[in-house]
Amino acid sequence: MTDQTQLIPGNTLLTNSPEEGRALAVKMARLIIKITQPDAEMREKLRPKYANDAAMLIAIGQTVAMEFATIAKANDYWKEEVK
Amino acid sequence: MTDQTQLIPGNTLLTNSPEEGRALAVKMARLIIKITQPDAEMREKLRPKYANDAAMLIAIGQTVAMEFATIAKANDYWKEEVK
Amino acid sequence: MTDQTQLIPGNTLLTNSPEEGRALAVKMARLIIKITQPDAEMREKLRPKYANDAAMLIAIGQTVAMEFATIAKANDYWKEEVK
Amino acid sequence: MTDQTQLIPGNTLLTNSPEEGRALAVKMARLIIKITQPDAEMREKLRPKYANDAAMLIAIGQTVAMEFATIAKANDYWKEEVK
Amino acid sequence: MTDQTQLIPGNTLLTNSPEEGRALAVKMARLIIKITQPDAEMREKLRPKYANDAAMLIAIGQTVAMEFATIAKANDYWKEEVK
Amino acid sequence: MTDQTQLIPGNTLLTNSPEEGRALAVKMARLIIKITQPDAEMREKLRPKYANDAAMLIAIGQTVAMEFATIAKANDYWKEEVK
Numbered sequence: 001m002t003d004q005t006q007l008i009p010g011n012t013l014l015t016n017s018p019e020e021g022r023a024l025a026v027k028m029a030r031l032i033i034k035i036t037q038p039d040a041e042m043r044e045k046l047r048p049k050y051a052n053d054a055a056m057l058i059a060i061g062q063t064v065a066m067e068f069a070t071i072a073k074a075n076d077y078w079k080e081e082v083k
Numbered sequence: 084m085t086d087q088t089q090l091i092p093g094n095t096l097l098t099n100s101p102e103e104g105r106a107l108a109v110k111m112a113r114l115i116i117k118i119t120q121p122d123a124e125m126r127e128k129l130r131p132k133y134a135n136d137a138a139m140l141i142a143i144g145q146t147v148a149m150e151f152a153t154i155a156k157a158n159d160y161w162k163e164e165v166k
Numbered sequence: 167m168t169d170q171t172q173l174i175p176g177n178t179l180l181t182n183s184p185e186e187g188r189a190l191a192v193k194m195a196r197l198i199i200k201i202t203q204p205d206a207e208m209r210e211k212l213r214p215k216y217a218n219d220a221a222m223l224i225a226i227g228q229t230v231a232m233e234f235a236t237i238a239k240a241n242d243y244w245k246e247e248v249k
Numbered sequence: 250m251t252d253q254t255q256l257i258p259g260n261t262l263l264t265n266s267p268e269e270g271r272a273l274a275v276k277m278a279r280l281i282i283k284i285t286q287p288d289a290e291m292r293e294k295l296r297p298k299y300a301n302d303a304a305m306l307i308a309i310g311q312t313v314a315m316e317f318a319t320i321a322k323a324n325d326y327w328k329e330e331v332k
Numbered sequence: 333m334t335d336q337t338q339l340i341p342g343n344t345l346l347t348n349s350p351e352e353g354r355a356l357a358v359k360m361a362r363l364i365i366k367i368t369q370p371d372a373e374m375r376e377k378l379r380p381k382y383a384n385d386a387a388m389l390i391a392i393g394q395t396v397a398m399e400f401a402t403i404a405k406a407n408d409y410w411k412e413e414v415k
Numbered sequence: 416m417t418d419q420t421q422l423i424p425g426n427t428l429l430t431n432s433p434e435e436g437r438a439l440a441v442k443m444a445r446l447i448i449k450i451t452q453p454d455a456e457m458r459e460k461l462r463p464k465y466a467n468d469a470a471m472l473i474a475i476g477q478t479v480a481m482e483f484a485t486i487a488k489a490n491d492y493w494k495e496e497v498k
């Protein structure tokens with residue numbers, strides 16, 4: 001079973017839209033957890049702790065906000081996008 | 084029951100005013116919680132934990148501040164707006 | 167009793183001075199708490215928790231610092247102001 | 250006894266040096282605590298909690314880092330200063 | 333046994349791709365822990381605490397997000413990269 | 416015994432390399448702790464709390480990341496440096 005961790009899907013911060021950029025932020029945040037805790041079984045065991053604890057849900061939101069700030073800037077805030 | 088989660092309403096960071104930008108920041112923060120805990124019943128159960136705990140209210144405020152920093156920059160701080 | 171919450175007083179990030187910008191940061195941080203916990207009585211009950219707990223006072227300080235960073239940038243750091 | 254709180258000493262973010270800018274960051278962080286807990290006696294009572302708790306000392310450091318980021322940018326990082 | 337700690341591998345923030353930049357962010361975060369706790373045995377003892385605790389995994393994610401923000405900016409977000 | 420605290424060694428944010436900039440970030444973070452808790456004996460007593468607690472090590476890492484973001488920007492990310 002190979003488990004080739006990739007930190008940034010597609011190896012680029014550029015996305016077609018804010019929505020895609022936001023999804024990338026979520027993925028990047030998750031991949032850091034994956035390389036820090038590579039054991040899939042343990043991650044599965046920890047998952048309910050994230051999802052059922054208000055403080056952790058907020059902390060995850062902060063992490064995504066940080067990643068998204070970088071991605072949004074990389075894409076010049078998608079100002080040229082058709083709305 | 085379809086539950087098509089959208090991470091960024093309208094798929095744009097651009098808003099007409101600071102007030103609208105702030106409201107978007109609040110929504111974006113909430114939508115991350117929604118995709119992390121997709122079970123509406125569980126979210127409803129966690130809601131009083133957010134709203135009645137001083138530390139969590141502050142943490143939510145920090146999340147919104149982070150999201151808003153990105154949105155404000157995307158809109159060049161609404162400097163051109165009529166005050 | 168109407169309770170028309172306004173997220174950003176005056177609907178602008180522009181202020182006449184750093185002092186006013188700092189006051190706006192404090193207000194913006196408080197208004198997020200207000201919309202997250204709209205019950206005034208509950209907020210009143212939580213207030214001593216903020217003010218008498220060292221960790222929370224620090225966390226409030228961090229929130230204000232984040233909001234102020236955005237406001238200061240919006241005002242180009244008031245570099246043109248008479249000192 | 251008047252207690253006219255001032256959020257930003259001198260009402261400016263501009264300082265003559267990085268050292269002075271850092272001192273301003275410390276002061277600004279403290280003044281937010283002062284307006285959130287205006288009771289001097291209570292603040293005095295909380296002081297040992299800050300200074301004798303490792304986690305709080307770190308959190309204070311983070312607050313100062315945030316304030317300083319804004320001040321440093323306002324001063325264009327004092328690049329023109331004589332070293 | 334020499335233990336010459338290096339805070340930034342290669343002494344540069346510039347990388348060839350977002351993936352490499354992300355890996356650098358992870359390394360830089362780890363190296364700060366190493367100089368704060370230079371005892372390898374103690375670090376080894378603490379490792380399961382990081383990897384098996386949901387709150388710490390999130391906090392590590394936030395640290396990496398912060399480091400990556402700086403690295404991404406240093407590389408102008410790898411906009412010129414072939415995708 | 417004089418104890419002239421200096422918040423920023425050399426009173427400049429400019430360094431010759433990323434490695435030196437990172438070391439400055441570590442020093443600046445420590446000096447804030449020093450002025451908040453000026454009693455050297457108490458700091459010495461708190462030191463093992465930092466170094467042996469996983470959560471605190473992470474928090475210290477976040478503080479350094481914040482300080483480094485400012486220093487890196489001040490140095491234009493050392494882009495002109497010979498690698």
